[in-house]
Amino acid sequence: MSILVYAEHDNATLKGVTLNVIAAAQAIGGDITVLVAGEGCAAVADEAAKVAGVSKVLLADNAAYTHQLAENVAALVAEVGKDYTHILAAATTSGKNFAPRAAALLDVGMISEISSVESADTFKRPIYAGNAIATVQSSDAIKVITVRGTSFDAVAAEGGSAGVETLGSATDAGISSFVGEELAKSDRPDLTAAKVVISGGRGMQNGDNFEMLYTLADKLGAAVGASRAAVDAGFVPNDMQVGQTGKIVAPELYIAIGISGAIQHLAGMKDSKVIVAINKDEEAPIFQVADYGLVADLFDAVPALQSQL
Amino acid sequence: MKVLVPIKRVVDYNVKVRVKADQSDVDLANVKMAMNPFCEIAVEEAVRLKEKGVATEIVVVTVGTKAAQEQLRTAMALGADRAILVETDEAAQPLGIAKALKALVDKEQPQLVILGKQAIDGDNNQTGQMLAALAGMPQGTFASEVNVAEGKVKVTREIDGGLQTVELNLPAVVTTDLRLNEPRYASLPNIMKAKKKPLDTVSPADLGVDLTPGIKTLKVEPPAERQAGIKVASVEELVDKLKNEAKVI
Ligand SMILES: Cc1cc2nc3c(=O)[nH]c(=O)nc-3n(C[C@H](O)[C@H](O)[C@H](O)COP(=O)(O)OP(=O)(O)OC[C@H]3O[C@@H](n4cnc5c(N)ncnc54)[C@H](O)[C@@H]3O)c2cc1C
Ligand SMILES: Nc1ncnc2c1ncn2[C@@H]1O[C@H](COP(=O)(O)O)[C@@H](O)[C@H]1O
Numbered sequence: 001m002s003i004l005v006y007a008e009h010d011n012a013t014l015k016g017v018t019l020n021v022i023a024a025a026q027a028i029g030g031d032i033t034v035l036v037a038g039e040g041c042a043a044v045a046d047e048a049a050k051v052a053g054v055s056k057v058l059l060a061d062n063a064a065y066t067h068q069l070a071e072n073v074a075a076l077v078a079e080v081g082k083d084y085t086h087i088l089a090a091a092t093t094s095g096k097n098f099a100p101r102a103a104a105l106l107d108v109g110m111i112s113e114i115s116s117v118e119s120a121d122t123f124k125r126p127i128y129a130g131n132a133i134a135t136v137q138s139s140d141a142i143k144v145i146t147v148r149g150t151s152f153d154a155v156a157a158e159g160g161s162a163g164v165e166t167l168g169s170a171t172d173a174g175i176s177s178f179v180g181e182e183l184a185k186s187d188r189p190d191l192t193a194a195k196v197v198i199s200g201g202r203g204m205q206n207g208d209n210f211e212m213l214y215t216l217a218d219k220l221g222a223a224v225g226a227s228r229a230a231v232d233a234g235f236v237p238n239d240m241q242v243g244q245t246g247k248i249v250a251p252e253l254y255i256a257i258g259i260s261g262a263i264q265h266l267a268g269m270k271d272s273k274v275i276v277a278i279n280k281d282e283e284a285p286i287f288q289v290a291d292y293g294l295v296a297d298l299f300d301a302v303p304a305l306q307s308q309l
Numbered sequence: 310m311k312v313l314v315p316i317k318r319v320v321d322y323n324v325k326v327r328v329k330a331d332q333s334d335v336d337l338a339n340v341k342m343a344m345n346p347f348c349e350i351a352v353e354e355a356v357r358l359k360e361k362g363v364a365t366e367i368v369v370v371t372v373g374t375k376a377a378q379e380q381l382r383t384a385m386a387l388g389a390d391r392a393i394l395v396e397t398d399e400a401a402q403p404l405g406i407a408k409a410l411k412a413l414v415d416k417e418q419p420q421l422v423i424l425g426k427q428a429i430d431g432d433n434n435q436t437g438q439m440l441a442a443l444a445g446m447p448q449g450t451f452a453s454e455v456n457v458a459e460g461k462v463k464v465t466r467e468i469d470g471g472l473q474t475v476e477l478n479l480p481a482v483v484t485t486d487l488r489l490n491e492p493r494y495a496s497l498p499n500i501m502k503a504k505k506k507p508l509d510t511v512s513p514a515d516l517g518v519d520l521t522p523g524i525k526t527l528k529v530e531p532p533a534e535r536q537a538g539i540k541v542a543s544v545e546e547l548v549d550k551l552k553n554e555a556k557v558i
Contacts, residue, residue, distance in 0.1 A: 069475065070438065071447050093468040097450050100403065100435035104442035109404045109523040112433050122527065127431055128326045132335050135528040176447035179463060179474040192469075196557070220558060228487060238453065238467045238488060245347075245427055245487065247469070253557040263325055270535065274555045276547065282540075291538035291555065294547050304544040309558070 001030025001120055004081050005054075006073075006089040006099075009036065009044040011066070014051075016193050017090040019154035022053060024147040025088050026155065027117035031055050033084070034162075037076055039066040045164045052159035062170035067181075068094050071173035074101035079171070081142060082106060085120070091146035091248075103144035110144045111136060113248075115151040129244040129267040149192060150250035150271060184239050188214075191240065194223035196253045197272070199242055200235070201227035201265075203258020203279065203298055207235040212302045213257065219309050225249065225269075227259045243268035258298050261286025278302070310457075310479075312355040312364045313419035315410050315440075316348035316384055318377040319430040328531045335529060344380040347425025349387075350485040353492040354455060355423055356388035363457050364421070366390050370413055372406045372520070374398055378508060385503035386495035392508040397520055399513075405520040407439035412516035414444050419480060421462065426451050426484040437484035447477035453488040 003025040008015040018034070025032045034048040037060040045059040058080060064072040077098060081087040087102065089095035091113040103110035114123040115133070122137045123145065191197060198220070200213050210224070217224045225242040226235065242249055244267035254272035259265060261277070261284055269275070270289050277290035280297050287293040294301060320326055321341040329336045344352075358364035369384040371377045372395040381392035395409050414422065422444075424437040441448035449455070449464025453472065456463040457479075465474045467486045495503070513520050541547045551558045 067473070067475075070441075070450070074438075074442060093451060093466075096434050097438065097448070100433075100438035101442040101448065103435070104404060104407060104439035107404075109402055110433075110435050110439075111524060112435060126532070127529070128320070128335055129429065129432070130532055131326050132328050133530045133532050134526050135530070137525045137527050138523065139525070140523050173447070175445075175478045177476050179476050181468075181471065181473040183471040232488065237471060238486075239469060239471050244429065244432065253551070253555070264322070270532075274551070274557050275535075275538070276551070287538075287540070289535050289538075291536075292547055292550050293538060293540045294544065295540060296544075301544055305548065308544060308548045 001028060001086065002084045003028060003030050003032050003086040003088060004084040005032060005034045006077060006095065007034050007036045007044060007048050008090050008092060008094060009038060009041060011038045011041045012043060014044050014047040016154065017092060017149040019051065019157060020149040020152045021088050021090050021147045022051060022155045023152040024114065024117055026053050028086055028120050030085070033058060035060065035077070035080060037065040037073055039063050049162040049164050050158050050160050052156040054160045054162045057162050057164045058167055059164055060167040060170060064170045064172035067178040069176050069178060070098040070101050071176045072171055073098040074105060075171040075173060077102040078105035084142060086143045086145065088145050088147055091148050095146045099144055099146050106142055106144065108140035108142050108144055109138060111138060112146050113148045114145055115148050129263050130270065131263065148248060150248055184237055188217055189221065189223045191223040191225050191247050192249055194251055196220045196222035197225050197249050197251045198222050198255045198257065199225035199227065199259060200230055200257050201259030202229035202233065204230060204235055210236055216302060216306050219306065227265050256286050257302060259286055260284050261289065310364055310420035311366045311368065311417060312358060313414065313417055313422045314351050314355050314367060314369045314384065314389065315422070315424050316352065316369055316371050316380055317345045317428045318342055318371065318373055318380045319345045319428055322346055322429055328529050332528050332530055344383055345425050345428045347427055347485050349492040350489050351423040351425050352384045352387050352389060353490045354485060357490065358457065359388065368393065368417055368419070370395065370410065372397060372401055372409050381508055382503050383495060385506040386500040387493065391506055394508065394510045395513060395516065396510050397513050399520045400522065401520040402522045402524055403433050403435035403439055404523065405518065406436050407443055408518040409513060409516050409520065410440045411443040412518055421457070421480065422482045424482065424484045426486055437482050441482035446480050446482050448482045449475055449477055450484045451486040452483050453486050455483055455489065
């Protein structure tokens with residue numbers, strides 16, 4: 001088995017989720033090569049070379065890859081990946097963007113968001129918003145897979161000493177270009193990696209009221225998330241949405257505040273270790289998954305919680 | 310310009326599906342079916358492009374059973390001009406569906422193909438990207454804003470870190486995210502009118518594609534159940550439990 005892992009990074013540092021993807025690669029078993037594609041990203045390749053279990057790092061450093069445009073990245077992954085038995089990427093918006101494209105270029109199917117490895121060709125993945133878990137087997141020569149980061153414990157960032165090989169040619173498909181981006185800036189931990197996540201829903205009523213959650217989060221070293229309703233209403237930006245079609249989180253502690261608990265929301269957080277729900281409606285479905293439920297008005301409970309922590 | 314909108318018939322998003330006793334699949338007998346919500350957003354976007362004078366014709370297509378005619382009619386009631394059913398009883402997978410769509414793209418020559426980002430049954434999030442690869446088109450996935458101008462389309466995308474805007478040559482593939490628009494409801498007169506709009510049926514063989522899935526489902530199980538929790542009476546009790554029982558703060 002030879003596995004190509006696509007590294008997720010911002011051209012400066014390797015993103016933590018790559019360590020979870022490498023863990024999935026180890027569960028499959030075999031030689032692990034990490035592909036780092038970007039621009040001015042040699043430091044990322046050096047970081048990847050130190051990761052436990054990695055045997056080789058390929059560096060594609062070119063302006064075609066600066067912004068991870070799918071047209072260019074998929075062409076590279078398909079070209080490099082044809083010599084591997086497995087191609088793995090994180091089930092992030094980046095992995096979800098290029099991996100299916102690369103699979104189609106290779107004329108193979110794709111397995112999205114695996115949550116466990118049963119064998120080299122058999123995997124489990126949630127379907128129907130996590131209301132069912134499918135075990136699927138691929139007969140394709142190359143298995144293209146995205147990995148749900150929260151389902152695999154990260155490998156050690158240190159301990160390896162792989163060599164870095166620089167790839168020569170680059171592919172610029174020339175059919176798409178990067179215009180700009182608005183990235184959320186926050187000193188709080190990353191939503192998908194935080195030990196504690198506090199999420200607010202429509203019950204928060206407006207964006208200003210989320211300040212209460214930010215204050216609480218800073219006391220707990222937590223990240224702040226939201227339901228779709230809170231994002232749709234413009235209380236908070238899209239990158240905070242937790243759920244079936246947003247981010248998947250599985251922290252030690254998840255606190256849902258003013259969130260009813262629709263199946264699409266539960267799909268994104270029900271693997272959390274401990275779930276707390278604060279909702280004024282005692283019938284709210286969120287209480288069915290909560291370890292600790294508090295029926296209360298959040299505008300009383302959240303300030304009280306703040307003062308007691 | 311012509312816009313092609315591939316849609317999927319799926320279980321209604323309000324339904325909490327259950328797994329069959331023999332673990333072969335989820336049980337869809339007597340379950341409410343509907344157009345995939347992300348496809349509704351795709352249809353709405355195409356209709357808005359037509360209302361703006363950017364699109365001239367909207368063709369909806371689905372790969373599925375005869376029953377999926379219902380969703381094609383719904384799409385026409387919402388404003389699509391005509392529909393194509395690629396009829397099959399096979400539970401096709403994204404690669405096969407993308408190949409069927411590619412054959413239709415060759416035939417119809419749309420300038421824009423708008424799909425949902427994800428079908429809420431299989432949660433694959435693959436078909437649009439695969440079609441783009443097969444058709445050699447650029448892709449603007451997870452779109453929250455789409456602007457067509459001067460032979461190009463600008464797409465603002467919802468990404469993990471925030472928003473990204475890309476510019477794509479036409480023809481292009483766009484997949485919709487939740488914030489792109491709020492789909493309208495079909496009016497009764499439009500539902501009546503849609504019954505008279507053309508709906509063509511073709512077979513996968515007509516398109517020269519084989520929909521046999523490459524990935525086999527061995528088993529479908531219910532997820533692990535969470536243990537029932539407790540209700541706490543006060544914030545004090547909650548803090549105490551979190552500190553001393555759960556030990557998470
Ligand atoms: C295709 C599709 C994809 C979706 N994807 C997602 C997704 O990824 N993530 C997601 O979250 N949703 C998603 N949804 C939406 C989902 O179905 C629900 O609509 C959404 O989760 C509801 O958000 P909410 O709980 O904040 O709002 P509501 O359901 O309106 O609940 C608000 C809750 O706040 C409580 N409340 C109000 N005021 C107070 C107060 N003062 N004190 C305490 N409690 C209060 C109410 O009792 C209520 O339970 C998706 C839907 C579709 C169709
Ligand atoms: N059987 C199908 N027929 C037509 N379009 C489909 C079909 N399946 C998926 N699609 C399109 O591809 C999108 C993403 O689906 P998926 O890749 O299955 O998550 C959907 O929102 C549809 O626009």
